[in-house]
Every structure is written in structure tokens, then in C-alpha cells.
Amino acid sequence: MRGEALKGHLDGMLLAALAAGPAHGYLVIESLREASGGDFDLPEGTVYPALHRLEQAGLIRSRWARVSGRRRRIYALTAKGRRELDERRGEWRRFAGAMEAVLEVGR
Amino acid sequence: MRGEALKGHLDGMLLAALAAGPAHGYLVIESLREASGGDFDLPEGTVYPALHRLEQAGLIRSRWARVSGRRRRIYALTAKGRRELDERRGEWRRFAGAMEAVLEVGR
DNA sequence: GCGCATACCTCGGAACACTAGGCCAACCCG
DNA sequence: CGGGTTGGCCTAGTGTTCCGAGGTATGCGC
Numbered sequence: 001m002r003g004e005a006l007k008g009h010l011d012g013m014l015l016a017a018l019a020a021g022p023a024h025g026y027l028v029i030e031s032l033r034e035a036s037g038g039d040f041d042l043p044e045g046t047v048y049p050a051l052h053r054l055e056q057a058g059l060i061r062s063r064w065a066r067v068s069g070r071r072r073r074i075y076a077l078t079a080k081g082r083r084e085l086d087e088r089r090g091e092w093r094r095f096a097g098a099m100e101a102v103l104e105v106g107r
Numbered sequence: 108m109r110g111e112a113l114k115g116h117l118d119g120m121l122l123a124a125l126a127a128g129p130a131h132g133y134l135v136i137e138s139l140r141e142a143s144g145g146d147f148d149l150p151e152g153t154v155y156p157a158l159h160r161l162e163q164a165g166l167i168r169s170r171w172a173r174v175s176g177r178r179r180r181i182y183a184l185t186a187k188g189r190r191e192l193d194e195r196r197g198e199w200r201r202f203a204g205a206m207e208a209v210l211e212v213g214r
Numbered sequence: 215g216c217g218c219a220t221a222c223c224t225c226g227g228a229a230c231a232c233t234a235g236g237c238c239a240a241c242c243c244g
Numbered sequence: 245c246g247g248g249t250t251g252g253c254c255t256a257g258t259g260t261t262c263c264g265a266g267g268t269a270t271g272c273g274c
Contacts, residue, residue, distance in 0.1 A: 007114030007230065007261080009206060019213020026252055035212050036205035046231050048254065053230095069240060070252060089210055096203055098143035099116060103196055105142050106126020114230080114261065133221055152263050155223065160261095177221060177270055 006040070010050055011059075012088035013040070015081055018060060022076040025051055051075060059084050113147070117157055118166075119195035120147070122188055125167060129183040132158055158182060166191050 006013070017028045017035075029047055032040045054060045059081035065072045077085070113120070124135045124142075136154055139147045161167045166188035172179045184192070 006202070006206075010231075013206070013209050016210050016212045021213075024252075031212065032209060035209045037208065039201055039205035040209065043232060044253080045233065045235095045255085049231085052254095071239085072252065085213070092206065092210060094146060095113070096206075098146035099120070099199065099203075101144065102120050102139060102142045102147065103123050103199060105123045105138065106128075106192070117262080131221075150263055151222080152224085152265080153261090156262085159223095175271075179221070 009092070010042075010046070011054060012085065012092060014047070014050055014054060015059065015077065015085040015088060018075055018077045019082070019085055022074050024065075024072040024074050026072075028075070054081070116199070117149075117153070118161060119192065119199060121154070121157055121161060122166065122184065122192040122195060125182055125184045126189070126192055129181050131172075131179040131181050133179075135182070161188070 013032055014028060017023065017031050020031070023031065025044070025048055028051075029042050029044070032042060051060065051062075055062055055075070059078060060075045061078050062073050062075045065074050120139055121135060124130065124138050127138070130138065132151070132155055135158075136149050136151070139149060158167065158169075162169055162182070166185060167182045168185050169180050169182045172181050
């Protein structure tokens with residue numbers, strides 16, 4: 001999967017992953033890889049800055065936890081984040097529909 | 108439609124538009140707007156540089172034409188461009204499928 | 215002659231994803 | 245008990261990409 005493809009859709013994916021329940025960064029990466037059947041294997045350098053951005057925007061909230069000695073930052077959706085996710089899902093539908101139509105043009 | 112969404116998929120759209128037959132930049136913009144039901148309304152500052160990039164990459168070819176006094180640069184797909192379009196369509200399928208699955212995670 | 219649509223172009227900025235690094239603790243294996 | 249692997253976090257810098265703003269020029273209707 002060429003990386004450039006997901007540009008602009010990363011935030012929605014992250015929000016969706018967190019909608020399933022609170023999780024830390026590493027786990028988010030894993031659950032996205034699994035949910036996508038291995039197609040999305042996001043590098044940490046992509047995910048961590050994005051999570052910080054989402055927190056900055058008030059869409060997610062974090063707290064530190066210590067699990068068997070290891071420190072983790074657990075992220076959870078805020079109410080605002082949940083609304084944003086709905087927004088993103090709708091937008092994806094429109095985008096995908098338009099894209100679908102456009103790709104059929106020359107066929 | 109938030110603009111950022113189309114990142115990474117622009118080239119595929121342009122190739123698809125040209126797969127319907129040779130066209131000049133302005134017309135490409137219009138046909139994409141029409142095909143997408145108005146969802147894609149690409150600014151010229153996006154499209155022209157992209158077309159130049161695609162030509163540079165050998166995916167499209169251009170020739171100048173003069174139609175009722177106005178000069179136009181007519182673009183056409185090359186064989187390589189056609190193969191690339193197939194590639195992109197396949198990639199879109201995979202990407203959209205994965206995205207679909209991921210967005211359902213927290214539902 | 216003026217404004218509008220057609221048609222091309224470029225330059226700079228901002229956002230974004232990723233590469234490449236670095237840090238530290240726990241666990242497993244020989 | 246030493247070393248590698250896994251888990252887990254982070255940031256600085258780089259390249260790409262899209263877009264907004266601005267510029268040029270022609271033809272057409274009024």
C-alpha cells in the first residue's frame with residue numbers, strides 16, 4: 001500500500017480506532033493493522049504526532065498509566081471527537097462515492 | 108468537500124479523466140466536477156502543476172492547439188499512463204476496502 | 215470599451231506523512 | 245547474567261502535495 005494514499009484520512013482512522021475503546025498508541029497501530037487486513041501498517045512517526053494533534057484539537061484526551069512496569073499513554077475519545085468521527089465518516093462516504101464515479105469515467 | 112481529502116488520489120483522477128479521451132486542463136476540471144456530481148471542484152493551481160508532473164513522468168503527453176483563437180494544451184494518456192491508471196484503480200479498491208473496514212471498527 | 219468567461223501559468227506557504235534517529239524498561243534465552 | 249527482542253514513547257528534519265493569490269492573454273456580448 002503506497003503511503004501517500006491515506007493523506008487526509010488518517011485522523012478519521014485514528015478516531016475510529018479509539019471509538020472501540022481507550023487505547024495507547026502502540027495498540028492503535030496494531031488494531032488498525034488488524035482491521036485493515038494488514039493493508040495499513042502505520043509507522044510510529046506518523047501516529048504519535050497525529051495523536052498529539054488530535055489531543056491539541058480536543059478530539060481525544062490522554063492519561064498516563066503504568067502497566068506491568070511500562071508507562072503508557074492511554075487515549076480516549078471526547079464527545080467532540082465522537083462528533084468529529086461522525087463527520088469524517090460522512091465525508092468519507094461522499095469522497096469515496098465521488099472517487100468511484102470519477103474512476104469509472106474513462107472505462 | 109474538505110479539500111485535504113483528495114491528497115494522494117489526484118493523479119488517479121486526472122488519469123481517469125483523460126482516459127475518456129484527450130482534453131485540455133480547463134476541460135479536465137469541468138469533467139471531474141461533473142463526474143463527481145459537483146463534489147470535486149479542483150482549483151487551477153492544483154491541476155496545472157499536477158498535469159505538468161504527470162507529463163514529466165511520461166504518463167501523459169501534450170500538444171498545443173489553437174481553437175477559435177484561444178491556445179490550448181491538449182493532454183492525452185500514454186501507454187504508460189494507461190497502465191498506471193489500472194494500477195491506481197486497483198490501489199484505490201484496496202485502500203477503500205481497508206478504510207471501510209477501519210471506519211466500522213468503533214461502531 | 216468594459217466586463218466576463220475561457221485558458222494558461224507560477225510562486226510561496228502550509229499541512230502532512232514519513233524517515234531516521236533516540237530514550238527506557240521488561241522479558242526471554244542461552 | 246548478558247544481550248537481543250519486544251513494548252512503548254518521543255522529536256527533528258525532509259520531501260511531497262495541494263492550494264491561494266496573483267499574473268497574462270483572447271474572444272464575446274453589451
